[in-house]
Amino acid sequence: MTEIVLTGRGLRKSFGSTVALAGIDVTIQRGETVAVMGPSGSGKSTLLHCLAGILAPDAGEVTLLGERIDTMSQAQRSRLRRTRFGFLFQFGQLLPELPAIENVALPRMLDGMPKAKALAAADTWFPSLGLDGLQRRRPGELSGGQAQRVALARALVGGPVVVFADEPTGALDRATGDETMRTLVSATKGQRTSLVVVTHDPAVAAHCDRTIEVVDGLIATGTATASMPVKAGEW
Numbered sequence: 001m002t003e004i005v006l007t008g009r010g011l012r013k014s015f016g017s018t019v020a021l022a023g024i025d026v027t028i029q030r031g032e033t034v035a036v037m038g039p040s041g042s043g044k045s046t047l048l049h050c051l052a053g054i055l056a057p058d059a060g061e062v063t064l065l066g067e068r069i070d071t072m073s074q075a076q077r078s079r080l081r082r083t084r085f086g087f088l089f090q091f092g093q094l095l096p097e098l099p100a101i102e103n104v105a106l107p108r109m110l111d112g113m114p115k116a117k118a119l120a121a122a123d124t125w126f127p128s129l130g131l132d133g134l135q136r137r138r139p140g141e142l143s144g145g146q147a148q149r150v151a152l153a154r155a156l157v158g159g160p161v162v163v164f165a166d167e168p169t170g171a172l173d174r175a176t177g178d179e180t181m182r183t184l185v186s187a188t189k190g191q192r193t194s195l196v197v198v199t200h201d202p203a204v205a206a207h208c209d210r211t212i213e214v215v216d217g218l219i220a221t222g223t224a225t226a227s228m229p230v231k232a233g234e235w
């Protein structure tokens with residue numbers, strides 16, 4: 001059974017006279033991995049930010065599990081981002097002064113979980129993401145790929161419905177980027193979390209079930225890349 005978790009309908013967003021989104025419709029199924037590609041400036045990041053409740057669209061609707069999120073208050077959207085979504089970016093997402101495990105535990109603590117429990121929840125991700133033994137290292141003592149997997153653990157620790165990633169392998173070499181994408185896709189699928197990845201890199205998109213192409217603020221095509229298809233019934 002497929003289950004729609006996130007939809008954007010008729011999304012429009014302008015910055016001054018620049019039209020970033022010109023009326024986009026997107027539907028994301030549970031456990032699905034979707035790449036968002038397109039030329040520079042075509043509206044990919046704006047689309048991601050609108051779907052994730054970071055930006056309010058000028059027109060259109062965003063629905064998570066049947067509930068409108070674009071009409072929520074700033075405070076409600078910020079809570080939603082902490083509890084329902086995970087985020088993975090290219091750079092600078094870990095706090096340099098905190099050990100890896102505390103970086104991973106942070107979103108849970110911000111959400112009110114006692115520190116010991118949050119650290120225990122964070123710790124379970126280290127072996128499964130190939131990070132065992134690195135819990136006490138600070139971000140500056142990790143390789144780029146390891147730091148990105150710590151950031152992934154942090155995105156996943158709250159059991160999000162959707163992980164949003166913007167160029168998650170942009171700062172990594174090809175082999176490390178490939179390994180990071182494999183880990184990202186298998187970890188999200190493992191907990192039936194959907195994944196929306198903005199990327200310029202066809203090798204990243206090839207890890208996803210399908211690709212949405214955004215051109216001039218509109219969806220140009222929707223193609224199944226399906227190098228790692230989701231089995232029917234897995235959603």
Ligand SMILES: Nc1ncnc2c1ncn2[C@@H]1O[C@H](COP(=O)(O)OP(=O)(O)OP(=O)(O)O)[C@@H](O)[C@H]1O
Nearest residue numbers: 015018019020038039040041042043044045046047
């Ligand atoms: N905060 C902002 N203020 C003004 N203009 C903006 C802002 N954010 C985006 N834009 C403009 O909106 C358009 C779409 O930007 P967006 O960042 O969504 O594109 P993109 O496809 O993600 O680009 P890239 O691949 O280069 O990251 C661009 O013309 C951009 O300059």
